[in-house]
Amino acid sequence: MLQEAVDAYLATLAERGAGINHHTVAAYRNDLSQFSSFLEQKRLRRHWSEVESEDVQAYLEEMRQVRAYQPTTISRKLAALKTFLRHLKSQGLLERNLLETVQAPRALRTTFPVLSAEQLACLLEQIPPFTPTGMRDLAMVQVLYATGMHLTELVALDVSCFNRLYGSLVYPRSDGRLRECPLTSQAIMALEQYLLRSRPYLARRHPEEPGLFVNHHGRRLTRQGFWLVVRNYALRAGIAELTPCQLRQSLMLLAIKRSSEPQGIQALLEYAHLSRGAGQSERWGASEGDDSLLKRG
Structure with missing residues (x-):
């Protein structure tokens, strides 16, 4: 029961x-x-x-x-x-709130482990910019940096979500409403290169596949598949432990670092926890060249 x-x-x-x-x-x-x-x-x-x-x-x-x-x-x-x-x-199945007298434990305030600028640069250097999978991976990183979207949203994107005319991604949110995310010029360029030179080759066995990012079988890349990709690059870069969520947080922190109006980028990302980002910001230093990490391809 x-x-x-x-x-x-x-x-x-x-x-x-x-x-x-x-x-x-x-x-x-x-x-x-x-x-x-x-x-x-x-x-x-x-x-x-x-x-x-x-x-x-x-x-x-x-x-x-x-x-x-x-x-x-x-x-x-x-x-x-x-x-x-x-x-x-x-529903009338309980007469009162059973949690009135229950004391929830106070969560320890922890710092989310993010990559330093040097680690992120080394990680990005492992991505081959002129191979089919490399162009795909660079495009995914650029989209994460530009939008701050969750990984489940990233792999759920369809080709039709990319609006070339306006340089944005339009996709359904979990509540069914559409969300439009403007892209950086680097993200637009990376996506166009991927769609022109890489995706047709990767999806040659299944050209009807609607997914934007596909694996070497031509099928939509899964969240687990993306994790394997990230882990492979991390190991090459000498980073023993890294999750896709850490990569996303690191890219979001870089975006916040480069923004002159943190509240504006918070509205753009919708997911950003600026208090967490502020606590990590000293790891990035004050270099004006941080944004160059993403200017590849």
Whole structure:
């Protein structure tokens, strides 16, 4: 009975769209299913109407003591649970908010590890600018730098999203609305070179593929595929650990560093956390030539 309510709630989110993507729904499913499994394994409750604040507190202690989760992970799971319990209350399945007396852990303020200017320059130097995959990878980096979009959005782009006339990308957001992102001149040039000289070769087996960025099989590049590409370049550059998210954050920080109006670029990117960027800015120094890192191709 517990899991059935979770499944029904997630189905409702998926049907309505609710402004969240399938990755968020999958995370909700994992977090909520973990709590319902905890209740069933402990034989605490069989119905959500029977759940008490003490059950949530016991779950919190298990995450802290037994599973040794980080405060940020616990806070995320409690946030998902809070949203779900609010839904149950609105449906009349709960009489009160069960999280009223539950103390969420205070997340430690951590600095997101980004690449230094030297590391980023070395990484970009590993991308061969005149090979089919190299032109593709340079175009992807330029788009990330120009727009700050998430990686799931990057690999979801279609060829039709590129508006050559206005030099922008137009694509649907998670809430269904269209978003237009202006591109830098370097990004426009990189995309045009990729579409003219690289993509026709990569997509020769599947010319009907709508995806903007394709792999060597001619199919849309996946997020995992992009991660493998980034990791390969990172290893060549002597960077032991690097994720696509770190690359995105590093490029966003460079864009913020080069912007004379940080609030303006925040509005452009929509995702930028300027307080985090400000805390990292000293890693980039005060050189006027930082932007030259992206002037390739």
